[in-house]
Amino acid sequence: MAEPHVNSYYAATVNDRTRYPQLQGSLKADVCVIGGGFSGINTAITMAERGRSVVLLEANRIGWGASGRNGGQMIYGFSGEGNLKAQLGADATRLIRDLRYRGHDIIESRIKTHAIACDLKYGWMEVAARAKHMTGLREHYAEMVEDGHGDHWELVEREALPKYLGASAYHGAMIDRRSGHLHPLNLVMGEAAAAASLGVKVFEDSPVIELEGGAKPFVRTAAGRVEADSIVLAGSTEHQFQRGPLFGLTFPTGSYIICTEPLSEELANQLMPQDLAVADSNIVLDYYRLTADRRMLFGGRCNYSNRDPSSLTATMQPRLVEIFPQLANTRIDFEWGGRIDIVLNRIPAIGRLEPNVYFTQGYCGHGVNFSHIAAEVLSDAICGTTEKFDLFERIHHMRLPIGRWAGNQLLALGMLYYRLRDLL
Ligand SMILES: Cc1cc2nc3c(=O)[nH]c(=O)nc-3n(C[C@H](O)[C@H](O)[C@H](O)COP(=O)(O)OP(=O)(O)OC[C@H]3O[C@@H](n4cnc5c(N)ncnc54)[C@H](O)[C@@H]3O)c2cc1C
Structure with missing residues (x-):
């Protein structure tokens, strides 16, 4: 039985409540995509736009995973860029330059072409949580200006911060006016409707329980089977393969979010005078923004055990109030969490299990933009243009072949280490 969307601000304000059917019986397609998040849906759209027949299978509801419950921050680039450059040198520099805003372009084009209402607003800011973090922000700002992005990047010294943010905890910031924030569940539902309108056969409540490779790969669900020339695993943390x-x-x-009641216009302007999305410079970071109806949507990590806490509000509200004392008496209306797919060297994992069974996952909490990029890189590879895909396949990833439970305990320890480092 399909799990519903998590009880979030997004689920409460979703525009499109379409239910897609369950797969029953056997189908054949050029491409079968597993996973109805940004990665899967956008691969399906791109392949359908290129004339391929596509079946998309989602275990629960479209947008049930991270795509329908994230912080909504559309941030340039992708995680692990430093490690990517260390491994691939000039090839990585070129790849990052080519791709860093490609996801934004695709999102903008989907919104425009398919009239998707998802509250897109421009402006994203990284704030320096420690005085020493300003060195890194200044260097990165200089790099972005050198790469030709000076017209939409700003460096903000501490004394100028009140113009952008009503919080005194920070030491300065950098702003990217080309990044921004949006309602992710409305985006992914709109994209699913776009896929369906292009002829993609979209199924919910259809978890893939068996995957068979070889010359004629196929997948099986409880009530159906799909045979396809290519199979794409886009199930992120949840898929079983x-x-x-x-x-x-x-x-x-885990990453967790609390969301307040709507703020008065006056208070919202005081806290977020430019309505930017904000992330701090810590590795274990806080991220927040206003929703379209002026709620403070505040996310981060709230423990280091890798187990969901019993009350998110009890553990996260004190942090929110530390940043914004003005919200001490503001009601929390929603709390929810989700899973971020972490790769040890933080470089997204795009590759294949077999010549015609592709995968993409491991965006390390930086996937709104990158999932759209990955979908295009994979679609190009399936259609025979493998230049970018080959670079991702060349990356040497560290692996911990110790199973998920033990890996998660190690990850929890690693997060604690980084949190302590953030505090020092
Ligand atoms: C709380 C939280 C906050 C975040 N905030 C941000 C942010 O502000 N900005 C940002 O850039 N990124 C953020 N991220 C990360 C971002 O949301 C993800 O990187 C991105 O959404 C991943 O998209 P996806 O399509 O690959 O995976 P998902 O959206 O997780 O989709 C995978 C889907 O596959 C389905 N599935 C799994 N197994 C099977 C199967 N066997 N058969 C059929 N279907 C299956 C799942 O049900 C799921 O719906 C956040 C993540 C979380 C959890």
């Missing part, structure tokens, strides 16, 4: 190059590669970790 962590084998071959995926074994010991990615580890899910």
Whole structure:
């Protein structure tokens, strides 16, 4: 039985409540995509736009996973860029330059072409949580200006911060006016409707329980079977096929969000005068923004045990109030969490289990933009243009072949280490 969307601000304000059918019986397609999040849906759209027949299978509801419950921050680039450059040198520099805003382009084009209402607003800011973090922000700002992005990047010294943010905890910031924030569940539901309108056969409540490779690969669900020339695993942390190059590669970790009642216009302007999305510079970071109806949507990690806490509000509200004392008496209306797919070297994992069975996952909490990029890289590879895909396949990933439980304990320890480092 399909799990419903998590009880979030997004589920409460979703525009499109379409239920897609369950797969019954056998189908054949050029491409079968497993997973109805941004990665899967966008692969399906791109392949359908290129004339391929596509079946998409989602275990629960479209947008049930991280895509329908994230912080909604559309951030340039992707995780692990430093490690990517260390491994691939000039090839990585070129790849990052080519791709860093590609997801934004795709999202904008989906919104425009398919009239998707998802509250997209521009402006994203990284704030320095420690005085010493300003060095890194200044260097990164200089790099972005050198790469030609000076017209939409700003560096903000501490004394100028009140113009952008009503919080005194920070030491300065950098702003990217080309990144921003949006309602992710409305985006992914809109994209699913777009896929269906292009002829993609979309199924919910259809978990894939068996995957068979070979010359004629196929997948099986409880009530159906799909045979396809290519299969794409886009199930992120949840899919059951962590084998071959995926074994010991990615580890899910919790990230959590609380969301307040709507703030008065005056208070919202005081806290977020420019309505930017904000993330701090810690590795174990806080991220927050206003929703379209002026709620403070505040996310982060709230423990280091890798187990969900019994009350998110009790553990996260004190942190929210530490940043914004003005919200001490503000009601919390929603709390929810989700799983972030962490790769040890933080570089997203794009590759294949077999010549015609592809995978993409491991965006390390930086997937709104990157899932759209990955979908295009995979679609290009399936259609025979493998230049970017080959670079991702060349990456050497660290693996911990110790199973998920033990890996998660190690990850929890690692997060604690980084939290202590953030505090020092
Ligand atoms: C709380 C939270 C906050 C975040 N905040 C941000 C943010 O602000 N900005 C940002 O860039 N990124 C953020 N992220 C990360 C981002 O949301 C993800 O990287 C991205 O959504 C991953 O998309 P996806 O399509 O690959 O996976 P998902 O969206 O997780 O989709 C995978 C889908 O596959 C389905 N599935 C799994 N197994 C099977 C199977 N066997 N058969 C059929 N279907 C299956 C699942 O049910 C799920 O719906 C956040 C993540 C979380 C959890």
